[in-house]
Amino acid sequence: MAMTNLAQPIYLDHNATTPPLPEVVEAVCETLRTAYGNPSSGHRQGEPARRLLQRARETLQSCLDTSDDQFVFTGSGTEANNLALRSLARHGSCIITSTIEHSSILSSATRLQAEGTAIEIIAVTEEGEVDLHALRQQLSTHHHAAVSIQWINNETGVIQPIREITALAREYGALVHIDAAQAIGKIDTAVEALAPDFLSLTAHKFNGPAGVGVLYAKQPELIDPLCVGGGQQSGWHAGTENTAGIAGLQCALELRYSELHEAIAHMAKLRGTFEQTVLDLCPWVRINGLKDRRVCNTSNMCFEGIEGQALVGRLDAQGIYCSQSSACTTGRPEPSHVLRAMGLSEAQAYASVRFSFGVTNTQEEAELAGTVVATEAEYLKRIFT
Template sequence: METRKIYMDYAATTPIKKEVVEAMLPYLNEEFGNPSSVHSFGRSVKNAITEARATIAKAINAKPEDIFFTGGGSEADNMAIKGIAFAYKDKGNHIITSKIEHHAVLHACEYLEKHHGFEVTYLDVDEYGIVKMEDLKNAIKDTTILITVMYANNEIGSVQPIREIAQIAKEKKVFFHTDAVQALGNIEIDVQELGVDLMAITAHKIYGPKGIGALYMRKGIKLHPLIHGGAQERRKRAGTENVAGIMAFAKAVELATSNIDEHIKKTTQLRDKLINSVMERIPHTILNGHPTKRLSGNANFCFKFIEGEAILLSLDIVGIAGSSGSACTSGSLDPSHVLMAIGLPHEIAHGSLRLSIGDMTREEDIEYVVGHLEKIVERLRGMSPLYDKFMKGEKAHV
């Protein structure tokens, strides 16, 4: 079987599209002014940022003044969580989140607990990684000031009932933040319809550059800034703007949302082909996440009796790029906190593989990946004492 280069890790990051690079280039060359400068060089760039802000706002049905640019999704999450916590600490010190959040959310909450005396409730999820509404309602106290639950999980792809959560938060007069980093470009987002108060998004998951993101924040909310300095971003986020990144982000959002129906249809078909082929051809495999309420490009499996790291390395040798979970924790030897939260035992959670599909994925790529994966799993199980023991036990019961 020939060796090709197949990228199946779009959930970690995406290649930058040609149109996005073209949108950046003028702001790396001739349009180099500082947006805070009063002369024509600065004014020209400031006007461009204003247009970019309006483009991004329109894509999620927000107002331009509700969009605050950041250095990425993690900063936007931190800005929302710490910003609300410090701005409203006189009203309460309780935050609610889930056990399957991105570490940008979990570590921000842990920081507030450890260093600033906040109380955090980490909600359990069901076997598919979905927060239970009854648990959420029961967790709310008089001191609760913020609920933060991600829109779609970066590892297992499960999509949360965001409208319901937002409605519960509204009824209890609690702010609601959602990390929509994986959702943007993969789910149609309307912040007015959803009813969220704050939402984190980023460019590099939608074929834009790394290092640029944004926080949507509904008008009227106070926010304690993380970064102090100049008056940029309406005094919410100091620092000279990443102009080229902002222009690229706007173009990436425009492209991602203008053909979103076609994108969802294509990636859903390829995802289902991938999932069905793997589940049919490779025995003792578990599909992680909700079977239908999941991101269109996400497939996450656990292969019993073998290690995910060995699968990844073997796939890489034949030119296939996948992941064992979140790219932010790929250096960790611990099993995924998400897989543990959905109830998988330690030994099974270690055998995880996330394959994520994007705009450049083709049907023949799925065939190539499944063909190699089937052989890799068979070979690794052939060396596994756990699998040998299991097979001997099966034969003993025949």
């Protein structure tokens, strides 16, 4: 079957990263031009940079709906997760996490375990939800444990029962870290009500710049610093702050949260159109993960009988960009650990592809992408069977 290039590429990999909005690019550039001073400098050139950090903290506070303003700026979501896990390891008797966490959590846990921290990894249901019974069991076995669970899974988009998880952890006096990298700007993220001890996020998942993470810390004195040095950020994370990136984060947050419900409705509509188009043309395709508790923008589809990588490759050649499992692991010839943990066979995991929409996608793109994906899937199905 001949492949045709689309007039404009369609980017459907927003869970990997999102394009920075023009306002964000401008905020970053403007900061580099005018607020380049070191926020730790006592002279007047440091003042705009200090103000900018303060403004970013206020925006975080208001968007996350929390009365605390203890936010540590890091170099990525991965760094924020590493910092959180290290801090949990210092104060908890054991870290309880799940099989479907991002590699920044699972690899941190593996390293901490090698250094002597007890780690328990709980299972998830077939629909990709953390098993609350298993969590309770671990919490009742390990007194003063610490829990690290993601809010939304980056591969399936399944929204974890985070309220129940934090409530359970409280019941057992356990510290809680939430990896909210995929939640910010895609669901209502009122943090005050959840009262986690730590929560991490990363700007490039909501049209901010890459390389800017944040760790919210209810009690920052619990932080065990990853980086020591000049004592910036009260010594919780030493190193001169990335003020331009933080300005980009602040701008992206403000833009998204000023129209959060519209953004969510927009992405949900696109995802709905896309899924309906694919499923109408290919009724044999299955959606991976809980259908009614999935974040608005994510569709993880199992094209049973075909190689997902072949589909991703053919779509790439036509100008539709999507991925198999998470961006950090796409280069590796391994099936998704998330889908395997949900009970999919190796073949089913290899046959699965993630499509993730963003605020910059259009209805026409969703319709066109659905048709092209279905056509390519049918073509590959004929070849593979």
